[in-house]
Amino acid sequence: MAYFKADYIYLISQPPLKNGIVQTTSEGEVIRLFNEEQSEAVEPSEVSYYRGVIVPGFVNSHCHLELSHLQGKIPEKTGLAAFIKEIQKIRECPVEIIEEETLRWQENMLSNGIVAMGDVCNGTHSITAKQKYLLHCHNFIELFSFNPAKAEESLQLGKTLLQQFKALENKDPHKFFTSSISPHAPYSTSAALIKKIAYLPESSAFTVFIHNQESQAEDEMYLHGEGDFITMLHDFNISTKRWEKQEQSSLLSVASWLHQQTKMLWVHNTFSKEHEVLQTMNKVPNSYWCLCPSANLYIENTLPNFSIFKTIPDRVCLGTDSLASNHQLSILDEMKVINNTYAIDFETLLKWATINGAKALGFDSVIGSIEPGKTPGLNLLVGLTDELYFNNHVTVKKLI
Numbered sequence: 001m002a003y004f005k006a007d008y009i010y011l012i013s014q015p016p017l018k019n020g021i022v023q024t025t026s027e028g029e030v031i032r033l034f035n036e037e038q039s040e041a042v043e044p045s046e047v048s049y050y051r052g053v054i055v056p057g058f059v060n061s062h063c064h065l066e067l068s069h070l071q072g073k074i075p076e077k078t079g080l081a082a083f084i085k086e087i088q089k090i091r092e093c094p095v096e097i098i099e100e101e102t103l104r105w106q107e108n109m110l111s112n113g114i115v116a117m118g119d120v121c122n123g124t125h126s127i128t129a130k131q132k133y134l135l136h137c138h139n140f141i142e143l144f145s146f147n148p149a150k151a152e153e154s155l156q157l158g159k160t161l162l163q164q165f166k167a168l169e170n171k172d173p174h175k176f177f178t179s180s181i182s183p184h185a186p187y188s189t190s191a192a193l194i195k196k197i198a199y200l201p202e203s204s205a206f207t208v209f210i211h212n213q214e215s216q217a218e219d220e221m222y223l224h225g226e227g228d229f230i231t232m233l234h235d236f237n238i239s240t241k242r243w244e245k246q247e248q249s250s251l252l253s254v255a256s257w258l259h260q261q262t263k264m265l266w267v268h269n270t271f272s273k274e275h276e277v278l279q280t281m282n283k284v285p286n287s288y289w290c291l292c293p294s295a296n297l298y299i300e301n302t303l304p305n306f307s308i309f310k311t312i313p314d315r316v317c318l319g320t321d322s323l324a325s326n327h328q329l330s331i332l333d334e335m336k337v338i339n340n341t342y343a344i345d346f347e348t349l350l351k352w353a354t355i356n357g358a359k360a361l362g363f364d365s366v367i368g369s370i371e372p373g374k375t376p377g378l379n380l381l382v383g384l385t386d387e388l389y390f391n392n393h394v395t396v397k398k399l400i
């Protein structure tokens with residue numbers, strides 16, 4: 001048994017406890033919560049007291065561990081089309097190096113208070129390192145295929161890869177390890193393939209993700225049939241002869257191709273407009289919105305319109321994207337980027353960093369909030385102001 005006391009404990013599912021105590025087993029399962037009055041009954045010598053606030057472990061809802069060897073290799077602020085061309089040029093690397101970096105960055109995330117991740121997989125390079133089961137993990141098996149005639153072939157390749165990841169499920173009873181097939185982006189995946197993925201029986205149970213409106217070029221392609229992505233596809237020798245511009249933006253087009261029950265994680269949303277997000281919530285109600293602001297600054301030097309997402313605060317989560325487009329994999333740093341540019345209260349920001357990501361990945365029965373029966377991990381945040389304002393000086397220490 002262990003007793004953790006802090007100036008405040010942010011439970012997430014209930015109001016914070018001032019001078020409260022959280023009691024856990026040695027494995028980190030929350031047993032009981034004590035408010036200030038009740039905490040006097042606990043033997044003081046058994047209590048570890050911390051100045052600061054205790055919060056649940058963070059969730060990184062979107063990363064690409066298999067790109068961890070690309071840290072610092074791609075120039076910043078060149079735009080998404082140039083970024084993708086560069087990544088295709090330099091992503092090949094001996095598998096041993098990718099495995100080593102994948103393990104190192106999982107350990108890094110863990111030590112920075114992250115307990116779960118939604119990790120994108122194009123192949124099996126991350127499988128060896130994931131067998132350490134350091135974090136709860138949902139693997140997004142990512143498919144690209146712009147040619148609608150190849151949709152079925154691409155789906156079958158995805159299913160083969162999916163089976164390799166599914167074979168690792170339930171090897172550690174204490175960690176979630178789930179997997180699903182997902183399309184890469186509206187500009188790289190045909191409508192035929194997106195529909196096939198959405199209508200897979202498991203796509204209502206497990207989350208499907210897509211990179212959404214990360215660049216203005218995506219809607220230039222969808223609405224006007226031109227722009228940087230059309231040029232990029234031609235540069236990759238991909239024919240756009242069968243491509244027809246759409247009547248709606250990429251977000252609304254993709255939403256119209258999904259099943260109403262699809263559990264969807266829209267990632268980036270940098271150029272999404274409010275009416276598009278709200279219409280999508282009507283069409284695909286089980287939608288979550290993952291923001292990766294550091295990657296948006298790295299690639300496009302812009303940020304999403306955060307005010308849209310404050311109107312749906314229970315559906316927003318945070319991700320780091322990959323080390324090809326970020327200097328670190330830190331949810332605390334993503335919170336700082338948002339807080340630096342937009343007035344947002346600390347409790348909402350914390351929900352985005354914890355329970356909402358846990359819900360988006362399907363892990364909220366165990367993590368995301370401090371509640372008896374859960375094993376959420378406990379982080380100590382130090383450096384908030386006396387009025388509990390989040391700021392750039394806040395640091396995180398993993399307690400359990």
Ligand SMILES: [Zn+2]
Pocket residue numbers: 062063064120211267321322
């Ligand atoms: Zn990504």
